Amino acid sequence: MRNKRKGVIRAFVIGIILALAxxxxxxxxxxxxPGNASELEPIIKVEGGYDSKGSFSLTTVSIGRASIFGYLFAQADQYAEILPMNQVKAPEESDEEYLNRQLKLMEGSQESALILAYKTAGKSVKSEFNGVYVNSVIKEMPAAKVLKPGDRVYEADGKQLKSSEEFVSYVSGKKEGDSVTVSYERNGSRKNANLKIAAFPSDMTSGGKKAGIGVTLMTDREVTVTPKIELDTEDIGGPSAGLMMTLEIFDQLTEKDFTKGYKIAGTGTIAEDGKVGPIGGISQKIVAADQSGADLFFAPNEGGRKGSNYQEAVKTAKDIDTSMKIVPVDEFSDAITYLEKLKAK
Structure with missing residues (x-):
């Protein structure tokens, strides 16, 4: 009996150790x-800004390293996505470097949102451009042979750059096998390099074939606005809140209530010229917005291309049987035009 009791205890201890492992x-x-849908009004405050009956919310995706249990559970969760590390972090990038990169991307998105919202509202905005800097390079890609973090990139095929978004937009118009001449500065010395457009490693793309030179860039500029604004976005990373931040800032700057009393969520990067760009995790953001009770959701349309963020969002909305309206946008002005025609709640 004693040996049997010892065996049970031993099995129990081994079970606990295995579970912990x-x-x-x-x-x-x-x-x-799926993460959360967070209202932007509490973290964005325009001095003397106007209040609204409704709200604009950014949407987030929850992300974490996979344990064995977590991996198995995610396999059975329709709205959980398992990503190889190379699709999330650059090779040899530390957690701290990844976090810093995400915060820098948010900073650039925030600046674009400020410039666009204040200009559209006819308010004072000044931007001092200090350059577009290399944030990281991918070893297997063409840029790694020439560029280093800290280099200032100022031209692409002779076209002067004013933001990292301009560079990405220009290069994305090329295809594998094309080339781009990059003008850059390092330690005060200016150089040119002709780089081939190459396909990204397969384990770094979550779907479809993508090509580029393998570099992430950061716009360095100082934006000054009137009226003043306070943004408490230190804990938000990445560029995907750009569109919704622009809408919140613009709404506070204008007397007209663009929310019309609705709870409005959405996602999408924003460029200084108003172009809305695609993001990752759109299905998970639709789920998060629906769970928050959002009435409508702005999704990047990507020019109506097959498999766009908007098309994926519509499919997910149908799958979860939400009453939330999915609205396609290519430009910031598309969202404003839609809201202007929307009947007040």
Whole structure:
């Protein structure tokens, strides 16, 4: 009997150790899930800004390293996505470097939102441009042979750059096998380099074939606006809140209530010229917005291309049987035009 009791205790202890191992041993994957829809009014305050009856909200995706348990559960979760590490972080990028990169992307998005919202509202905005800097390079890609973090890139095929978004937009118009001449500065010395457009490694793309030179850039500029504004966005990373931040700032700057009393969520990068760009995790953001009770959701239309963020958002909305209206946008002006025609709630 005593030996049997010892055997039960031993099995119990081994079971606990295995459970802990399955929970804490990390796999070379990240798992993303629906996050939250957070109202922007509490974190964006325009001095003397106007109040609204409704709200604009950014949407987030929850992300974390996969444990064995987490990996198995994610396999059965329709709205959980398992991503190889290379699709989330650059090779050899530390957690701290990744976080810093995300915060820098948010900073650039915030600046674009400020410039666009204040200009559209006819308010004073000044931008002092200090350059477009290399944030990171991918070893397997053409840029790694020439560019280094800290280099200032100022031209692409002779076209002067005023933001990292301009560079990305220009290069994305090329296809694999094309080339781009990049003019850059390092330690005060200016140089030119002709780089081929190459396909990204397959383990770095979550769907479809993508090409580029393998570099992430950061716009360095100082934006001054009147009236003053306070933005508490230190804990938000990435560029995907750009569109919704622009809408919130513009709404506070104008007497007209563009929310019309609705709870409005959405996502999409924003460029200084008003172009709305695609983001990752659109399905998860639709789920998050629906769970928050949003009435409508702005989704990047990507010019109506097949498999766009908007098309994926519509499919997810149908799958979860939400009454939330999905609205396609290519430009900031598309969102404003839609809201102007929307009947007040």
């Amino acid at each position: 399955l929970s804490y041993i990390k796999l070379p994957f990240y798992i993303t899930k």
